[in-house]
Amino acid sequence: MSGVIYTILTVIFCALQTTVFEHLKLFGTRPNLLIALVVCVALAHGALAGGAVGLLCGVVSDIMGCGVFGINSLLMMYLGAGIGFFSSSFYRIRSIVVFIFAFAASFTYKIIYYFLVFYIWGKGAMLFAVVNEVLPGSLYTAIASVFIIKIIQFVNGRFSARAEV
Amino acid sequence: MKELFTNKYFILLLVVTLILLTAAALYTSNREEMTFGEDLVGSVITPFQALFSSAVGATEWFFGYFSNVDNLRVDNAALTQQVNSLNDALRQVEHYKIENERLKALLMLKEDMTEYGIVAAEVIARDPGSWYSSFTINKGRSDGLQARQAVITSNGLVGHIHEIGAGWAKVISIIDTQSSVGAMVARTGDIAVIESDIELIRNGLCKMTHIGKNANIMTGDMVETSGLGGIYPKGILIGRIKEMSPETSGISQYAIIEPAADFEHISTVAVLTAYPNE
Structure with missing residues (x-):
């Protein structure tokens, strides 16, 4: 059942990211809600769920975007699976933990993406990309993840309560 | 090492990676027509995007109405x-x-715009990534559109249809890094190519390259499509030259172009479905 919920959240977050957040830019950039979702799910449920939701979010990003097909799918799946290994290290997921992981994940994702798609083809200076996109985008994504983890915890709470009944 | 290769999660990760790499190799080279799966995913997401887009439009209109009364007078x-x-x-x-x-x-000359087949479309979403200048429109194959058709606004050229689904299409703008447009300076007739990079995208600009060293081009000159390249018909306004600079090699020069279309606030576009015979 939680798989259905996360699929619905993926669709809604993708739609929000490409429409509403175009008008809510911070430092000239938008948050990547899908990366924030992957990080939150990975921390809450572990590597397998993180990797699966990462794959789903990546495929959706690849299909809805105009970039090279497959790159988002691979990067988000690896991020989800990788972050999921840390999930057992935390008894309770605090906002600051989510913030730090989301910032690190977004930063890594954006740097690798920039390097593979732009830098090696000579389509943009590294310093400009880091200052104008990678850092502000990662910060905004990390801020968004603090709110998204609350949604995840709410969904988990509802399901565990229902299971107990 | 042996444990790693017998771990079922690692094997799963490896299999998915191989499938994705194969899919990337198969679909990246020719993605004009979407697969059934891609179209299905897009058909699920685009109604949400259209809903959120119209909600944003209505909100902007509502607050804009009250805040701009004095300006309106x-x-x-x-x-x-x-x-x-x-x-x-x-x-x-x-x-x-x-x-x-x-x-x-x-x-016995032919008219220009009246001979174009035009389909109007609404911009319903932007690219999920922040690196690109592409967007989704709410018209697709069922409305008579095809991949590689030019997209314009009343101000000038916007881009072309990159991929097309049944009821939606992805448009790459001329300021996107993946775009390349054959251009011509209207005053002098010099032919060049319009390209972009991530720095220019951020500023809503693009770059005209491969301009001859001795070309007599000035700031403010109008640039239009040359008709070369097979996507864009000749004579559509692209923008104006903002500044000219020599290339580092010294054998040619480039120009920064200020596009005529406003890519930040684009909401309605027209797709050219038929071009006049030249």
């Missing part, structure tokens, strides 16, 4: 005056139009 007075002068100009234009048509008939 001033604008109204200015516009009334402008309408009067435009009416005079319109009468003059009507006169020229009749004369122009008569001369065209004499010269």
Whole structure:
């Protein structure tokens, strides 16, 4: 059942990211809600769920975007699976933990993406990309993840309560 | 090491990676027509995007209405005056139009825009990634559109349809890094190519490259499509030259172009479905 919920959240977050957040830019950039979702799910449920939701979010990003097909799918799946290994290290997921992981994940994702798609083809200076996109985008994504983890915890709470009944 | 390769999660990760790499190799080279799966995913997401887009539009309109009442009064007075002068100009234009048509008939020339097939579409979403300048429109194959058709606004060229689904399409703008447009300086007839990079995208600009060292191009010159390349018809306004600089090699120069279309606030576009025979 939680798989259905996360699929619905993926669709809604993708739609929000490409429409509403175009008008809510911070430092000239938008948050990547899908990366924030992957990080939150990975921390809450572990590597397998993180990797699966990462794959789903990546495929959706690849299909809805105009970039090279497959790159988002691979990067988000690896991020989800990788972050999921840390999930057992935390008894309770605090906002600051989510913030730090989301910032690190977004930063890594954006740097690798920039390097593979732009830098090696000579389509943009590294310093400009880091200052104008990678850092502000990662910060905004990390801020968004603090709110998204609350949604995840709410969904988990509802399901565990229902299971107990 | 042996444990790693017998771990079922690692094997799963490896299999998915291989499947994705195969899919990337198969679909990246020719993604004009979407697969059934891609179209299905897009058909699920685009209604949500259209819903959120119209909600944003309605919110902007609502708050804009109250915050701009004073501005509207001033604008109204200015516009009334402008309408009067435009009416005079319109009468003059009507006169020229009749004369122009008569001369065209004499010269057996074809008209331009009236011979284009045009389908209007709404922009419902932007690219999920922040690196690109592409967007989704709410018209697709079922509306008679095809991949590689040019997309314009009343101001000028916007881009072309990159991929197309049944009821939606992805448009790559001319300021996107993946775009390449054959261009011509209207005044001098110099041919060049319009390209972009992530720095220019951020500023809503693009770059005209491969301009000859001795080309007599000036700031403010109008740039239009050259018709070369097979996607864009000849003579559509791209923008104006903002600045000229020599390439580092010294054998050619490049120009920064300020596009005529406003890519930040683009909401309605027209897709050219048929071009006049040149």
